[in-house]
Amino acid sequence: MMFGLAKNNHISLRELQVSRANYAYCYSRHITLSRARLFARKSESDSNLNTIINIPRANVYRFGDGNMATPIFKDLEWTVKDGESWAIVGPAGSEKTHLLDMLLGYMRVSPAPNGGIYPFLGLTDPPQNPLQCIARVSFIAQRRAAGGAFYDYTARYGAVREDDRLTLREVLFAELKNEDSRAEFDVLAEKLELKHLLDLPFIVLSNGQTRRASIAKALLSKPELLLLDEPLTGLDINHRPKLIGLLHELHETRKPRVLMALRPQDPLPEWITHVALVEGQYVRTQTRASAMPLLEQRAAPKTAPVEAQRTDGDELVSMKDVNVGYHERHVLKNINWTIKEGERWHLHGSNGSGKTTLLSLLTGDHPQSYTQRHLVLFEKPRRRQPTASLQRLVGCASPEVAAAFPRRLGARALSVRDAIATGFEGTFAYRPRTPEMECRVDELLAHLGPARWSVVGSDGNGEKLTADFGARAFAELAPGEQSIVLLMRALVNEAPLLVLDEVFAGMDSRMIAAATDYLRNELDSKQAVVFVTHWEEEVPWYGQTMRKIRLEDGQATIQ
């Protein structure tokens, strides 16, 4: 439930004003030029008329940066013709996001392409405004998602009264332009498998359900171009091909054209004909055939087997016939599950199958954890286990924690070190630290800090890089950096149980490699882990003795 529906909501107001001003200027210039071209164009070739994206050769800067500053992208040359199907692929989430920002007008392209980035929008009279014709849906964690204060993500677990919350139907209906759009709405709800969720409060939708709803909302606004930032993140294995098929269908009919940013390890959809490979300051644009060998090289490295895990530990969690429901809706049905010391679990199942709900019982976040007949957590029935103790006994990183974590700026901003150290108590507030705590934070920063994953980390300057990173404001970090800091927060207390839900979301390949290495080699053999991902090969213990629990429609199968 962390993904807001507002388009581009991670852009600050200042940036938005600047870019709107820039767009207003470009748009009026675009209108003047396009009108002139519209009449002159009869003599132009068809191929010019079919240009969707046009950047002949340019550097790309942040607004406010002069031409002498280091560009975000250098010598970018990119032309997209109508009928071509492009994907932006790159190991670093932030670089792909910058390229999408540029397409949205949030970066300065120098020299500005004659007639604007999107010549095809200038073909009508009057020309269309790019700001209103392009929609972006982003699935990576938003940099300032929670703003300054912590918000109570557990509200979702209450039995929300359905009449006092905005339903999914209401959220989507707000996008309908007229009565005719109703029929399209029905088709879209069917195709994105949202029909059965329409009358639920929007707040209770699972991560995957929220992502599908975000796409529906963007499509109902009828853009000419839909930009999707890592659309496969958090989608279950069945929904991925369905979504990719739907996007293909839309792209073929140009309703709308689709451009998505993918990770190198995501399968490249069959219908993609061209790839813009983003690495550092350079974007290499090429055909699918020439990009494939490079993509295969860059896919996340497979993990090799290490030692078998222990199976003779004490019980940390015991659930018998656990049920969770809201009115007549049963979300968990008679779950029996025991977690012992040292066990490594992969929890998986379709979107909406109940994984987050199950984990919220372990972390004590769910009010119905108190009413279970048999839910024993760390040798005590849940009712006798205070929530504050559970917060210390369970190290947790999840999309919910990421969305709720405070992102204050200014005097009360949490530094990276402060943010990691909140994990000692499992809270979200600053706490003074003992020298031992400082040492533990140092240890984690050495293993998981920028010296391990930053592109400038290997030049012998690791200590300074780590120290500087530790002092930075958490709220100012890129989304992938925030994700790895929140993983460190979950690990810092060396809790007996770790709950790691979609922890790699938004991380770059190098960060994932460092985190995988830590989880495989540095945990105490007594620590138990529940790892949640829709990508089995991402589980650090993939291919080894690993326990699996699968949820389907609220029922568990232990494998």
Ligand SMILES: Nc1ncnc2c1ncn2[C@@H]1O[C@H](COP(=O)(O)OP(=O)(O)OP(=O)(O)O)[C@@H](O)[C@H]1O
């Ligand atoms: N308060 C509530 N009232 C009604 N239904 C709810 C409520 N909270 C959650 N649900 C429903 O419970 C189901 C399970 O949600 P949950 O978030 O546990 O799924 P999940 O397996 O974690 O999914 P995902 O993989 O998409 O994150 C969903 O269908 C969701 O809509």
